[in-house]
Amino acid sequence: MISSDVIRGYNDTMILYMLLERESYGYEISKNIRRLSQEKYVMKETTLYSAFTRLEKNGCISSFHKDGEAGKRRTYYRITDEGQAYYREKCIEWQLTQEVVNTFIKE
Amino acid sequence: MISSDVIRGYNDTMILYMLLERESYGYEISKNIRRLSQEKYVMKETTLYSAFTRLEKNGCISSFHKDGEAGKRRTYYRITDEGQAYYREKCIEWQLTQEVVNTFIKE
DNA sequence: CACGATTACTACGACAGGTAAAGTAGTTTA
DNA sequence: TAAACTACTTTACCTGTCGTAGTAATCGTG
Numbered sequence: 001m002i003s004s005d006v007i008r009g010y011n012d013t014m015i016l017y018m019l020l021e022r023e024s025y026g027y028e029i030s031k032n033i034r035r036l037s038q039e040k041y042v043m044k045e046t047t048l049y050s051a052f053t054r055l056e057k058n059g060c061i062s063s064f065h066k067d068g069e070a071g072k073r074r075t076y077y078r079i080t081d082e083g084q085a086y087y088r089e090k091c092i093e094w095q096l097t098q099e100v101v102n103t104f105i106k107e
Numbered sequence: 108m109i110s111s112d113v114i115r116g117y118n119d120t121m122i123l124y125m126l127l128e129r130e131s132y133g134y135e136i137s138k139n140i141r142r143l144s145q146e147k148y149v150m151k152e153t154t155l156y157s158a159f160t161r162l163e164k165n166g167c168i169s170s171f172h173k174d175g176e177a178g179k180r181r182t183y184y185r186i187t188d189e190g191q192a193y194y195r196e197k198c199i200e201w202q203l204t205q206e207v208v209n210t211f212i213k214e
Numbered sequence: 215c216a217c218g219a220t221t222a223c224t225a226c227g228a229c230a231g232g233t234a235a236a237g238t239a240g241t242t243t244a
Numbered sequence: 245t246a247a248a249c250t251a252c253t254t255t256a257c258c259t260g261t262c263g264t265a266g267t268a269a270t271c272g273t274g
Contacts, residue, residue: 004261005231006204009112010211011260017211027222037207047261049223054260072222072269091212097113098205100144104117104124105198111232112260118231134251154232156252161231179240179251 002041010094011043011051012060016087019061019079026052026075052077060086109148117201118150118158119167123186123194126168130185133159159184167193 007014018029026048034042052075055061060083063075079087114121125136133155141149159182162168167190170182186194 002200002204002207003116005116006200007208008115008231008260009110010208014208014211017213020213025222027220033211036210040203041207044262045223046225046263050260074222091214093109093113094208094212096147097109100109100148101114101117101121101201103143104121104140105201106124106127107198115231115260132251134249151233152252153234153254157231157233181251 004044004047007041010090011047012055013087013090013094014043015048015051015055016060016079016083016090019077019083020087023076023078025077055083058082058086111151111154114148117197118154119162120194120197120201121150122155122158122162123167123190123197126184126186126190127194130183132181132183134181162190165189165193 014033015029018024018032024032026045030043030045030048052061052063056063056077059080061077061079063077065073066076121140122136125131125139131139133152137150137152137155159168159170163170163184166187168184168186170184172180173183
């Protein structure tokens, strides 16, 4: 299992990636991150929901509700244009980060 | 330039990598990290020195002084066996981290 | 139809690592 | 002799994550 300090700074990116595919809500995103990472990474609920708050404040995502849905009321999120731009920046940054960290890793 | 949240959790690893080669001190390690990363990453002084404190407390490194040296008094560090073990763990963790994060990155 | 499991959040406080800002002080170079 | 560089130390602060807890609706199963 991966420690959180490592991924720190990429939780937001992972969430944005999920929202690129389609609008979604907390619980679903959480499940999908878990599945996509093949159970290697599980984002804590508190981390996830505090990321939503932050991302919405930054203008990277926007929230809304769907009516006429069964089940407990969900807060849906969709990615904004700023969110997409931010995501692309983080992808570039990640390439650079890998290069740098790999310099200090053996094997 | 690389944001700190990304590298967070790998500053210690980078320092340990430098100390694997030979014992050294803050300023020199700082210069070498900068050089090795081709100026892509510059570790802040406070980050560096607080990492030393943490790593020594964890038993990953040990400090000492050399006498009969010119220049301002330096605190040298060498890596311990625990430090080497910790470094190896972080290398494995890093491989896993790359796999996971790359799943959420486009291009 | 009762009861546990699952879904879907929210609130609060704590912590660790990183940072800015500032200071101290010796050494080298122009 | 002044500026630049070396080599650290101290302090207070910020941010993202985490532990713990709680709420509440819905679903599945016997």
